[in-house]
Amino acid sequence: MSYASLMCGRFALFSPLKRLANRVGASAPENMLRPRYNVAPGTWIAAIHQPSEEAAPIVDEMWWGYRPKWAKGSGNQPINARVETVATNAYFRSAFAKHRCLIPADGWYEWIKNSKPKQPHFICRKDREPLFFAGIFSERDDGSLSCAIVTEPGRDSAAEVHDRMPLILDDDSLEHWLAPDITDHETIKQMVQHIDADLVEHWPVSTAVNKPAEGQGDELINPA
Secondary structure, X not given: OOHHHOOOOEEEEOOOHHHHHHOOOOEOOHHHOOOEEEEOOOOEEEEEEOOOOOOOOEEEEEEEOOOOHHHXXXXXXXOEEEOOOOOOOXXXXXXXXXXXXXXXXXXXXXXXXXXXXXXXXXXXXXXXXXXXXXXXXXXXXXXXXEEEEEEEEOOHHHHHXXXXXXXXXXXXXXXXXXXXXXXXHHHHHHHOOEOOHHHEEEEEOOXXXXXXXXXXXXXXXXXX
């Protein structure tokens, strides 16, 4: 299956990672600071998680394609988890309760359905502030970490492009989402909120984003 046909199958992260990490009191390794304008699934991405209640959040590399250790290398590797079922789905529920993360981004790409060739749009905040996608993660059988982005129904202008969108958390929810001591589904639901949908806008961009390649830069997010 083409990743371009999946919800939130590509995103961009070019804001300084150190600044984003500071928003939640985390530190970022120097070797993770390279801007990326076409982040694709099946690659290592930057994610923020809190190892324990006593520890500060950290920025880690996670494989974008969630597969828990107990799947023993043979399970599916979904890149998204639906917010409606992430707390009850057997594949995700343990990670939702105990291993939540933030995936920083400056925007994401979606493709207009039934367009030929598939027409990508870049979706971001109107004020160009960075986004924090809600994510879940798990240790893989090789000891590394893998993650998925939590999605919700499309809202406001984002719904003009796709019927799903990432669950983007507001500033007051970041600490609660990371907190390892908050494990109850209803408590998480009450304490975590998404951003206002009217903060988001989108525009068509070059179909060059359809095929990620080395060396792609900020030209990808220019209006087509």
